[in-house]
Amino acid sequence: MKFAIAVFSPAHAPSSRRALQFAQAALAGGHDIVRLFFYQDGVHSASANVVAPQDELDVAANWRSFISEHQLDAVVCIAAALRRGVLNAEEAQRYQRPAVNLPAPWELSGLGQLHEGAQSADRLICFGGD
Numbered sequence: 001m002k003f004a005i006a007v008f009s010p011a012h013a014p015s016s017r018r019a020l021q022f023a024q025a026a027l028a029g030g031h032d033i034v035r036l037f038f039y040q041d042g043v044h045s046a047s048a049n050v051v052a053p054q055d056e057l058d059v060a061a062n063w064r065s066f067i068s069e070h071q072l073d074a075v076v077c078i079a080a081a082l083r084r085g086v087l088n089a090e091e092a093q094r095y096q097r098p099a100v101n102l103p104a105p106w107e108l109s110g111l112g113q114l115h116e117g118a119q120s121a122d123r124l125i126c127f128g129g130d
Contacts, residue, residue, distance in 0.1 A: 001026075001031045001032070001122045001123065002031070002033075002034050002120065002121045002122045002123075003023075003026055003032065003033050003034065003121055003122070003123050003124075003125055004030045004033075004035045004036075004037065004114070004118050004120070004121035004123070004124045004125070005019060005022070005023055005033060005035070005036050005037070005039065005040035005124075005125050005126075005127070006037045006038075006039060006042075006114060006124065006125070006126045006127070007019045007037070007039070007045060007084075007126075007127050007128060008036050008039050008040045008041065008042045008126065008127065008128035008129030009040075009041055009042055009051075009127065009128025009129065010041045010042065010044040010045065011044055011045040011052070011058075011059040011060035011063065012052070012056070012059065013041075013128055015127040015128035015129065016042065016059050016063075016128060017057065017059050018127055019125075019127035019128070020059060020062055020063055020066060021049055021125070022125065023036065023066065024066065027070060032070055033070075033073075034073065034098055034117055034120050034121045035072075035073045035074075035075060035114075035116070035117030035120075035121070036067065036072055036073065036074045036075065037075050037077070037113060037114040037117055038042060038074070038076045038077065038080075038106075038127055039077045039080050039111075039114065040076070040077075040078075040080055040128075040129060041084070041128070042080075042128060043076050043077060043080045043081045043086045044060070044084060044085055044086065045060050045063050046060075046063075046074070046076045046081070046086060046106040047060070047086045047101045047102065047103055048101045048102070048103050049099075049101045064103075064105065067105045067106075068105050070105075071105075072105075073107075073117075074105055074106050074107065075106075075107050075108075075109045075113045075117075076102065076106050076107065076108050076109075076112075077108075077109070077110065077111060077114075078091070078108040078109060078110055079110070079111075080103065083126065084093075085097075085101075086101060087099065087100055087101060087102055087104050087130050088100060088102040088108055090108075091108065092129070120123035
């Protein structure tokens with residue numbers, strides 16, 4: 001089965017951890033992930049500036065490792081990212097901001113990528129949100 005996964009909550013939220021666990025289990029079970037889409041507060045999972053307390057699981061770092069290890073398509077909604085100060089080099093330069101906090105393997109793109117992912121997947125699974 002092919003999955004598209006949308007994450008709406010920040011890395012410290014239980015739903016983000018559950019999304020990661022679901023994605024890990026899906027790949028371990030022989031399924032495919034056609035796209036991971038981080039939207040709303042989920043974009044914080046992509047920020048290089050997220051620091052987890054020592055006594056908590058670093059879900060943001062685990063997302064980065066998981067995506068890199070499996071070479072997954074991980075898209076961060078550009079509008080949600082800009083609102084929350086999550087910027088790649090191009091956007092930091094465009095808006096004249098001094099910091100870049102969106103490293104590889106993340107890609108900024110629009111909501112169309114969520115739609116495209118849902119269309120190419122058998123199931124769209126969403127985690128978090130209001």
